[in-house]
Amino acid sequence: MKRIEALRVITDRTPDLPVTATCAATSRELAAVADRDNHLYLLDAMGLTVSVGTGVALGIAGTKVSRSVVVDGDGSLLMNLGAAATAGYLAPDNLLILLLDNGVYASTAGIPTQAEKLDLGAIAESVGLQVLRAADTTELDNALQRTLAEPGPWFVHVRIEPGNEPGTPLLLIDPVVHADRFRRWLTDRIAA
Numbered sequence: 001m002k003r004i005e006a007l008r009v010i011t012d013r014t015p016d017l018p019v020t021a022t023c024a025a026t027s028r029e030l031a032a033v034a035d036r037d038n039h040l041y042l043l044d045a046m047g048l049t050v051s052v053g054t055g056v057a058l059g060i061a062g063t064k065v066s067r068s069v070v071v072d073g074d075g076s077l078l079m080n081l082g083a084a085a086t087a088g089y090l091a092p093d094n095l096l097i098l099l100l101d102n103g104v105y106a107s108t109a110g111i112p113t114q115a116e117k118l119d120l121g122a123i124a125e126s127v128g129l130q131v132l133r134a135a136d137t138t139e140l141d142n143a144l145q146r147t148l149a150e151p152g153p154w155f156v157h158v159r160i161e162p163g164n165e166p167g168t169p170l171l172l173i174d175p176v177v178h179a180d181r182f183r184r185w186l187t188d189r190i191a192a
C-alpha cells in the first residue's frame with residue numbers, strides 16, 4: 001500500500017473529525033487527496049503530531065466531536081517517543097493514532113529509520129495504547145471502522161511502501177492562516 005492509498009482510505013472515514021497530520025510528504029499528500037478545514041498539517045513541526053493530537057483529544061472530550069485522529073510517520077514518532085508514552089499515560093479514549101510506517105525518512109532521500117529494526121506497534125502496546133495492525137487498504141478500513149466505534153486510545157500500525165507520490169504539489173499555506181482555519185472549524189463543529 002502506498003501512502004496516498006492509505007490517506008484516501010483515512011479521508012473517506014474522517015470527513016467530520018479533526019485530523020492532525022505530520023509534516024512534509026504526509027501533509028502534502030493528504031492535502032492533495034483532500035484539503036479540508038478539519039485537517040491540521042503540522043508543516044515543519046516534526047515529532048509533535050501525537051502531542052498535538054493528544055491535546056486535541058483532551059480538548060474535545062465530552063463534546064459531540066467523537067475522535068481526535070492523528071496521522072503520523074515512523075520518523076516523526078521516533079523523534080518524540082515520549083509523546084506516545086504521554087498518550088498512553090493520559091489515555092484519552094477518543095484518541096486514534098494512525099502510524100504510517102515505511103521504515104524510512106521518505107521526505108529526505110529515504111534514509112532508514114530505527115523502525116527498520118524496531119516494532120513501533122509493540123512499543124505503542126507497551127505504553128498502554130490499544131494496537132491494531134494493517135498492511136493493506138482493506139485491513140486499514142476495517143481498523144478504522146473498529147477504532148472509530150470502540151473506545152481507545154487506539155494505535156493502528158499501518159505498513160506502507162517507501163516513497164512519495166510523484167507530482168504532489170508543495171504545501172505553501174501560511175501556518176498562521178492554516179491553524180486559524182482549523183481552530184475555527186473545530187470551534188464551530190463543537191458548537192454545532
Ligand SMILES: [Mg+2]
Nearest residue numbers: 073074075104
Ligand atoms: Mg517514514
